[in-house]
Amino acid sequence: MHEYSLAMDLMESVLAAAAENNASVVNHISVKVGKIAHVNPTQLEFCLKSIGEGTIAENAEYSFEYIEPEIQCACGYFGKPNETEDSLDMLEYLVSLVCPLCGKNVEVIGGTELVVDSIDID
Template identity: 90%
Template sequence: MHEYSLAMDLMESVLTTAEDNNAKIVNRISVKVGRIAHVNPMQLEFCLKSIGEGTIAENASYSFEYIDPEIKCACGYFGKPDETEDDLDMLEYLVSLICPLCGKNVEVIGGTELVVDSIDID
């Protein structure tokens, strides 16, 4: 489960930021997850809660927002791929994706992120 190592990094960032701002408690942590980041938000939340035990983030709540993939082409095209039914289909789609303008392969430039978006502290 690679979510545990990702959660370790995220929690370290959260706690460092909270301590730098003299927080006594972390109330809420908002995380942005790219739709093609290969991260399961439910597993990530479980790991974050486990790692947060005994810290000022012990009782924090979590919210997750998905970031859609974005693509670009050497011809100048920039945009989002067509919608698919689920993330697995999205991955298969992106592997074979071609530019809607020129027909060449595109570069995926967004949708793989995993970032702490905001931290609510007291």
């Protein structure tokens, strides 16, 4: 489960930001997750809570927001890919991404992010 190592990095960032701002408690952590980032928010939250035990983030609440994929094509197209079937697995989905204008392969430029969007501290 790679979510644990991702959660470690996120929690380090949260605790560093809290320390820089002389916080005594972290109340809420908001995380943005790219839809094609290969991250399960439920598992990530479990890991964050586990890692946060014994820290000022021990009782923090979490919220997760998905970031939609964005693509860019050599023909000049920039935007969202065409919708595909939800039954596709991630690899099939990424391979199936083509430009809605010209039909050529595209570069994925968004939707793979995993970032702490905000933290609420006291």
